[in-house]
Amino acid sequence: xxxxxxxxxxxxxxxxxxxxxxxxxxxxxxxxxxxxxxxxxxxxxxxxxxxxxxxxxxxxxxxxxxxxxxxxxxxxxxxxxxxxxxxxxxxxxxxxxxxxxxxxxxxxxxxxxxxxxxxxxxxxxxxxxxxxxxxxxxxxxxxxxxxxxxxxxxxxxxxxxxxxxxxxxxxxxxxxxxxxxxxxxxxxxxxxxxxxxxxxxxxxxxxxxxxxxxxxxxxxxxxxxxxxxxxxxxxxxxxxxxxxxxxxxxxxxxxxxxxxxxxxxxxxxxxxxxxxxxxxxxxxxxxxxxxxxxxxxxxxxxxxxxxxxxxxxxxxxxxxxxxxxxxxxxxxxxxxxxxxxxxxxxxxxxxxxxxxxxxxxxxxxxxxxxxxxxxxxxx
Numbered sequence: 001x002x003x004x005x006x007x008x009x010x011x012x013x014x015x016x017x018x019x020x021x022x023x024x025x026x027x028x029x030x031x032x033x034x035x036x037x038x039x040x041x042x043x044x045x046x047x048x049x050x051x052x053x054x055x056x057x058x059x060x061x062x063x064x065x066x067x068x069x070x071x072x073x074x075x076x077x078x079x080x081x082x083x084x085x086x087x088x089x090x091x092x093x094x095x096x097x098x099x100x101x102x103x104x105x106x107x108x109x110x111x112x113x114x115x116x117x118x119x120x121x122x123x124x125x126x127x128x129x130x131x132x133x134x135x136x137x138x139x140x141x142x143x144x145x146x147x148x149x150x151x152x153x154x155x156x157x158x159x160x161x162x163x164x165x166x167x168x169x170x171x172x173x174x175x176x177x178x179x180x181x182x183x184x185x186x187x188x189x190x191x192x193x194x195x196x197x198x199x200x201x202x203x204x205x206x207x208x209x210x211x212x213x214x215x216x217x218x219x220x221x222x223x224x225x226x227x228x229x230x231x232x233x234x235x236x237x238x239x240x241x242x243x244x245x246x247x248x249x250x251x252x253x254x255x256x257x258x259x260x261x262x263x264x265x266x267x268x269x270x271x272x273x274x275x276x277x278x279x280x281x282x283x284x285x286x287x288x289x290x291x292x293x294x295x296x297x298x299x300x301x302x303x304x305x306x307x308x309x310x311x312x313x314x315x316x317x318x319x320x321x322x323x324x325x326x327x328x329x330x331x332x333x334x335x336x337x338x339x340x341x342x343x344x345x346x347x348x349x350x351x352x353x354x355x356x357x358x359x360x361x362x363x364x365x366x367x368x369x370x371x372x373x374x375x376x377x378x379x
Contacts, residue, residue, distance in 0.1 A: 077190040084183025085111055091155045091176050092148055110148040111180075117141030118187045125195045138188065145184040152176035226251045 065071070092107030120137040156173020160166050220227050229251035234242050253259045258268075 081183040084179045088180035091152045114144040149177035149180040
């Protein structure tokens with residue numbers, strides 16, 4: 001009976017422990033979920049801050065790009081000329097409509113003609129049309145603007161007596177004339193500035209182009225016949241198959257017999273004469289003919305130092321027989337015995353060079369000794 005109660009108490013304790021563990025697990029799970037939610041919320045807020053920073057930076061970059069001096073000048077000039085057209089056009093329309101209602105298109109035609117011709121100047125600059133085309137369009141634009149300014153000046157003066165004094169009417173007239181002329185004039189100045197800006201190049205590139213142009217002029221001036229022949233070859237070949245440089249090389253070879261630029265028969269003859277004169281000067285300086293082969297052999301096989309002797313300091317005993325009675329008489333005079341004659345032993349002298357052996361064999365055979373040549377001529 002007691003064992004049953006003990007088991008019952010053990011089961012209840014185990015159940016209580018399980019419930020306690022379950023509650024602890026649920027609490028830990030809720031804490032983890034709340035921490036995860038807070039981390040996600042912080043990440044969302046951080047991403048929103050980054051997005052706002054990127055948008056501000058993008059707006060600043062666009063603003064900086066839009067507010068550059070070039071953009072302000074281009075767009076500001078367009079705004080000014082638009083205001084000029086809006087100020088000058090109504091006066092022209094009123095002037096012609098007052099005369100007759102059918103004259104209404106004349107005002108827009110005058111103002112539009114001035115602006116269309118000004119736009120034509122910009123188009124001519126873009127397409128790099130001839131200069132006279134641009135100046136013709138400028139003259140037409142300023143002519144239409146000048147006639148419109150004259151109309152507006154007369155309209156302003158006509159307001160005298162219609163509630164305006166003479167001075168005010170004159171001011172209105174001159175003001176309308178000024179805005180009528182200044183609009184196309186400002187647009188033309190704007191186009192000049194843009195054209196000059198587009199034509200600006202790197203100073204190094206400009207210097208290179210200038211040097212290239214100078215070289216081309218010198219080539220055409222110094223080698224006119226070769227240039228003319230090269231142009232003939234280019235025109236004779238199919239279009240795009242032969243460049244001018246290739247044609248110039250071929251023309252030089254035709255004229256002078258070589259593809260080496262700058263070399264001519266006269267220059268080659270002068271080069272040979274200079275080489276011959278140099279060889280003669282070297283022969284005279286050395287006292288004997290000097291050939292390239294001889295100088296090369298001297299560099300490759302210099303004379304051994306053992307063979308170089310100075311007076312009184314012989315390094316190797318002579319192999320020549322003594323003079324008759326010379327050494328004996330000298331020894332007798334000094335009261336000493338004559339030394340024994342020199343006997344050759346292996347290694348006591350430097351061997352002769354193969355060239356020297358060949359020359360000695362030729363002399364023994366009766367063949368005349370060969371003389372070195374300078375510039376292809378024997379001396």
